[in-house]
Amino acid sequence: MTTREYRERAIAEAGYNTFLLRSRDVYIDLLTDSGTNAMSDNQWAGMMLGDEAYAGSENFYHLEAQVQKYYGYKHLVPTHQGRGAEHLISQILIKPGDFVPGNMYFTTTRLHQELAGGTFVDVIIDEAHDPESLFPFKGNLDLNKLSHLIDRVGAQRVSYVTVAATVNMAGGQPISMQNLRDVRELTARHGIRVVLDATRAIENAWFIKQREPEFATSSVAEILREMCSYSDACTMSGKKDLLVNIGGFLALNDQEIFEEARNLVVVYEGLHTYGGLAGRDLEAMARGIEEAVQDDHIEARIGQVEYVGERLLSIGIPIVLPIGGHAIFLDAKRFLPQLKQLEFPAQTLAAELYVESGIRTMERGIVSAGRNTETGEHNFPKLELVRLTFPRRVYTQAHCDVVTEAVEAVYDRRQEVRGLEMVYEPKYLRFFQTRFERL
Numbered sequence: 001m002t003t004r005e006y007r008e009r010a011i012a013e014a015g016y017n018t019f020l021l022r023s024r025d026v027y028i029d030l031l032t033d034s035g036t037n038a039m040s041d042n043q044w045a046g047m048m049l050g051d052e053a054y055a056g057s058e059n060f061y062h063l064e065a066q067v068q069k070y071y072g073y074k075h076l077v078p079t080h081q082g083r084g085a086e087h088l089i090s091q092i093l094i095k096p097g098d099f100v101p102g103n104m105y106f107t108t109t110r111l112h113q114e115l116a117g118g119t120f121v122d123v124i125i126d127e128a129h130d131p132e133s134l135f136p137f138k139g140n141l142d143l144n145k146l147s148h149l150i151d152r153v154g155a156q157r158v159s160y161v162t163v164a165a166t167v168n169m170a171g172g173q174p175i176s177m178q179n180l181r182d183v184r185e186l187t188a189r190h191g192i193r194v195v196l197d198a199t200r201a202i203e204n205a206w207f208i209k210q211r212e213p214e215f216a217t218s219s220v221a222e223i224l225r226e227m228c229s230y231s232d233a234c235t236m237s238g239k240k241d242l243l244v245n246i247g248g249f250l251a252l253n254d255q256e257i258f259e260e261a262r263n264l265v266v267v268y269e270g271l272h273t274y275g276g277l278a279g280r281d282l283e284a285m286a287r288g289i290e291e292a293v294q295d296d297h298i299e300a301r302i303g304q305v306e307y308v309g310e311r312l313l314s315i316g317i318p319i320v321l322p323i324g325g326h327a328i329f330l331d332a333k334r335f336l337p338q339l340k341q342l343e344f345p346a347q348t349l350a351a352e353l354y355v356e357s358g359i360r361t362m363e364r365g366i367v368s369a370g371r372n373t374e375t376g377e378h379n380f381p382k383l384e385l386v387r388l389t390f391p392r393r394v395y396t397q398a399h400c401d402v403v404t405e406a407v408e409a410v411y412d413r414r415q416e417v418r419g420l421e422m423v424y425e426p427k428y429l430r431f432f433q434t435r436f437e438r439l
């Protein structure tokens with residue numbers, strides 16, 4: 001525990017950016033659920049069985065078998081984390097001038113598409129941009145938007161469609177199985193590939209089980225397999241669903257693309273049987289898959305997020321609805337209506353929460369959205385959110401109660417809160433290192 005005065009100094013020194021705080025100065029860390037999960041005894045035991053051969057490690061073959069069994073793709077290319085896989089698939093499939101439609105942008109995904117010469121096009125349904133819409137599958141793609149894009153630019157210039165499950169930037173919102181089937185059908189007619197961002201697909205599968213009657217009695221593992229069957233490849237950050245601290249992969253069916261990816265991975269990540277990871281990391285991820293698809297686990301995980309969300313709702317805090325899979329998203333526009341978007345409401349709220357309680361959260365608004373690559377202007381996203389992200393198997397209900405009380409305390413003094421001014425901005429993924437001062 002630190003004092004309020006201490007935290008005032010710490011956040012000022014961090015340029016009011018929670019990414020620039022030292023973790024020792026944080027009391028409850030809800031920055032991200034990425035790589036912050038607690039590994040099980042079984043995973044740690046697996047770490048002791050690391051086969052650290054340069055080539056052909058046993059742990060690679062174990063992971064490959066697990067990915068084939070649970071995700072259903074033929075080929076596996078391990079990478080150090082999700083963005084490594086995004087880099088490979090973007091470099092292989094995107095030609096300069098191409099378009100890459102997807103269900104809302106994700107920061108690293110879009111950047112790799114742009115660096116490969118592509119233009120990302122958001123084809124998510126409108127409901128996803130409305131924090132108050134109660135639509136149960138706000139991750140769905142809008143098939144009209146997608147087919148208009150294909151008609152406008154021609155199927156030849158659409159590299160592939162990125163389908164994220166769940167959609168992080170929309171508030172951890174799921175896509176329905178029906179929508180996955182429809183996207184598959186539409187793209188198949190045009191010969192366009194589908195690449196799934198499977199980072200939180202297991203959480204998505206749980207929502208399908210809850211909300212799509214056809215799947216009420218299916219297991220999460222069965223739903224996951226079917227979800228993946230409507231895509232040609234997936235990129236994966238194992239640091240979320242798969243309960244590890246580091247790791248990711250690209251998995252795919254097409255032999256030719258696999259050969260290219262297996263060749264390119266040796267340039268950027270490491271040999272094709274380790275992809276920048278130690279053998280022990282591959283083993284922890286292989287074991288993590290099996291734990292992650294257990295219905296009991298995923299129910300408890302999403303149930304914890306729901307518990308916090310329901311408590312916040314009961315005291316009138318504006319959050320994104322429905323409650324998402326990995327996080328609660330505070331709606332900073334409604335929380336701090338006195339601030340203009342260029343006074344960075346979500347960045348401000350994240351800083352205030354830290355000062356109030358030592359809880360670390362993440363901005364997901366205009367700072368994360370970056371600038372338009374052509375005009376250089378800020379992108380102005382409709383959603384201006386602060387994410388309270390829950391690591392898996394880490395915090396207790398008591399921590400959750402402390403979090404709720406902290407949010408309430410900031411809400412009670414919301415009228416006094418002033419905004420921020422940007423004083424330093426790096427070129428790529430600016431939200432990680434941008435610095436601010438108080439207005």
Ligand code: P71
Nearest residue numbers: 032033034081082083106107108168199237239
């Ligand atoms: C999260 C992260 C980590 C992160 C990344 C960028 C900015 C802030 C935080 C990473 C994801 C993700 C999805 C849907 C791909 C990646 C990249 N999320 N797709 O939410 O959520 O994976 O971090 O392993 O490279 O805190 P990577």
